[in-house]
Amino acid sequence: MNIGFIGAGHMGGAMIEGLLKAEAVAPNHLYVKGGSSGTAEKLQRKLGFQLADDYAAFQECKVVFIATGANIVLSILKELSPFLGKDCLVISVAAGHTVAQAQEALGSEKYVVHAIPNTPVSVNEGMIGVVYGSNLPEAEKETAKELLESLGKVTEVPEHLLATVGTVAGCSPAFVDIFMEALGDAGVMEGLPRALAYEIVEQMVLGSARLAIETGKHPGELKDGVTSPGGSTIKGVAALEKNGFRYALIDAVKQANS
Ligand SMILES: NC(=O)c1ccc[n+]([C@@H]2O[C@H](COP(=O)([O-])OP(=O)(O)OC[C@H]3O[C@@H](n4cnc5c(N)ncnc54)[C@H](OP(=O)(O)O)[C@@H]3O)[C@@H](O)[C@H]2O)c1
Known part of the structure; x- marks a missing residue:
């Protein structure tokens, strides 16, 4: 063919x-x-x-x-x-x-x-x-x-949802790329060599996606599984919320879809 x-x-x-x-x-x-x-x-x-x-x-x-x-x-x-x-x-x-x-x-x-x-x-x-x-x-x-x-x-998908699927799937790789670059910068700031920082971030994103797909768990449940009481991850989560991480993503999709 x-x-x-x-x-x-x-x-x-x-x-x-x-x-x-x-x-x-x-x-x-x-x-x-x-x-x-x-x-x-x-x-x-x-x-x-x-x-x-x-x-x-x-x-x-x-x-x-x-x-x-x-x-x-x-x-x-x-x-x-x-x-x-x-x-x-x-x-x-x-x-x-x-x-x-x-x-x-x-x-x-x-x-x-x-x-x-x-x-x-x-x-x-x-x-x-x-x-x-x-x-x-x-x-x-x-x-x-x-x-x-x-x-x-x-x-x-129904036709009226195609553009939004396109935004969430098609634009978000750029958002994830920025997320990975920023996490890599953070690793470097904390002392990791840059190549190693990116290698760790890439595998972490791949593994997190595979875990979500293979377990079928809600993202909130997966997040709860990483955050032990009084531990370091929940402190990081609080810092993300304080800095508007969740809304930044919602707004990014809203702007891209407009
Ligand atoms: N990029 C994404 O992530 C993404 C996601 C979903 C959908 N899309 C859709 O995919 C389409 C292309 O996007 P893109 O990002 O690939 O843009 P792009 O990189 O600008 O590619 C468009 C290509 O079309 C070629 N072209 C222009 N006129 C042509 C003609 N008469 N005959 C044959 N080729 C011609 C251009 O060639 P020259 O440069 O040689 O002129 C260019 O390489 C868009 O309609 C977009 O909505 C893109």
Whole structure:
């Protein structure tokens, strides 16, 4: 099965890397069209997929991902549509449009999926919110699901929640990166070598996420399990609350989602 990509920037590149790593597609069956800055060409030298010069290259693709800037997605879909085979499945990962708008731009014979991933798809640990087009046959839904699941966890959500899923999953890696950097700085301030501080923080975040997933425990219960009476952790928790840590995160998501 041939797969196409239009846009190979931060998100497109992360998805391409994840799909190849998962062997969901072979490099000789993956056609990628980038913009004018040479980002796709640079990635091609690293990953070895097929570069597409124009939309004609997508004629034989069963699935085409759209990962360009959100503002140009609908006009790209309109231009692209005549080049696609009947029954082609188009998966847009762009924020800011509805499935109905994408369907209208493509015409009724193509199939549409709207998926909002996050950058950990490049290591196959993504979180992907998805809305399937209303005319999508079961076989196409399975194809989309299988491809997206090779990149991480996939959850189908009502369309009005997709943007918020995108914010909580898609923007938060940056918040977690800042959290890890700050904890690393704190470790350095307390005397740890910087590389060791980051190594400890990374494994701690990974382990905390795995513990939450594998035990299914409420985050508050997990926190209670670390805070012994009068101990050091509860003093740290109090300092976080005093400094507005919880509200800072709530406000970050609120601002990002507005
Ligand atoms: N970044 C995230 O974490 C994230 C999360 C969820 C969803 N998204 C969605 O993913 C989309 C892309 O975001 P991004 O962060 O990857 O942006 P980005 O890094 O700017 O990538 C967009 C890419 O589109 C390419 N492009 C522009 N016009 C094109 C055309 N006519 N044909 C082919 N490629 C074209 C650009 O190529 P040139 O640079 O060469 O011009 C650029 O590499 C957005 O719609 C965003 O809403 C992103």
